[in-house]
Amino acid sequence: MPSRLTPTTGARSSASDTTPAFAPMPEFSARLIAWQRQHGRHDLPWQNTRDPYRIWLSEIMLQQTQVSTVIPYYAKFLARFPDVAALAAAPSDDVMALWAGLGYYTRARNLHRCAQVVVEQHGGAFPASVDQLAELPGIGRSTAAAIASFAFGARATILDGNVKRVLARVFGVEGFPGEKKVENAMWTLAESLLPSNASNAELSGYTQGLMDLGATLCVRGKPHCSRCPFAPDCVANVTGRQRELPTARPKKTVPTRRTWMLLLRDGNAVMLERRPPSGIWGGLWSLPEAADEASLAERARAFGGDGEVSALASFSHVFTHFKLDIEPRLAEFDRGVGALAALNDADTAWVALSDLDSFGVPAPVRKLLASLHGSLL
DNA sequence: TAGACGTGGGT
DNA sequence: TACCCAAGTCT
Secondary structure, eight states: OOOOOSEETTOSSOTTOOOOEEOOOTTHHHHHHHHHHHHSOOOSTTOSOOOHHHHHHHHHHTTTSOHHHHHHHHHHHHHHOOSHHHHHHSOHHHHHHHHTTSOOTHHHHHHHHHHHHHHHHSTTSOOSSHHHHHTSTTOOHHHHHHHHHHHHOOOOOOOOHHHHHHHHHHHTOOSOTTSHHHHHHHHHHHHHHSOSSOOHHHHHHHHHHHHHIIIIISOSSSOOGGGOTTTTTOHHHHHTOTTTOSOOOOOOOOOEEEEEEEEEEETTEEEEEEOOSSSTTTTOEEOOEESSHHHHHHHHHHTTOOSOOEEOOOEEEEOSSOEEEEEEEEEEOOSOHHHHGGGOBTTEEEEEGGGGGGSOOOHHHHHHHHHHHHHHO
């Protein structure tokens, strides 16, 4: 029986609800499972295991982050924290230091908290249900489904960027998927596509297939439709609208902020300051900042310097939602290495440039310090 | 609910 | 170069 792939507009009960309902494709899951078995990815570092800890760790790292970026971090974490108990027992600063450079640092704080909750409230074993998983810090609806599916063979759908792209194209879902209304429609569609009578292994393969199809064939730029199992039925392929689906995010001009950073140096050591727990780079160690040149000089004096600062090359760092112009200023300090440690407190640390790896430092700040380290050698 | 929240890779 | 955005969650 050929399936209907066009939107059945106006099929909803409410007349004011203009969201099109999409007819399910009965053989969608079977086709996807078969494709995944033969053409999907089977050798990623977090595959070929049912260990919820390893699966959970990978899923958190993979949130908004590409596979190639995650791989080295995943290896580092697993080597240092082989199980959830080891992670739960670690000092927060160690977790942040290991996460530094991966971005979205709330994930690291939630990762640590989640490990502690699993140990203290679940006896060290991750819960098997989607609902219980979704109650844990840092685990939302999609990640809960991924963990439950991979670790326990649960019947639950993910809805990540891959799935949104696949659904938008195959079923012709219009509208920016970041918009709540569109996302809700996609959740409903994704739920309707889940296989009804599948084994645990098939359900894991189905979930992996959704990700693999989006990541390897149904890619953003130029999808490889000739190899896709859904090509004959895909709305985007049939109508040549691969470039228009999914609907792009509305353009917005990103504002620019400016900050002055104090590079207080004493010999081979620099002073780091702990950032507040929330906001950009929350909980990381960075350079002391000020909103203008004069305030920075004032801070340098407060730390015991003579107020003389020299300009280093300015640079900018682009975030998703704003651009940050950074004005680094160098101030020399001369107390001698032995006296520096006595100046440290919970939020201040004099650190040897060679020891930066043991602190969680934002990527652009790390680069700035690395260039200084290089120039001192 | 829309905005905050990083970084690096692809085009 | 500049722009887009990736295995999303939280508030």
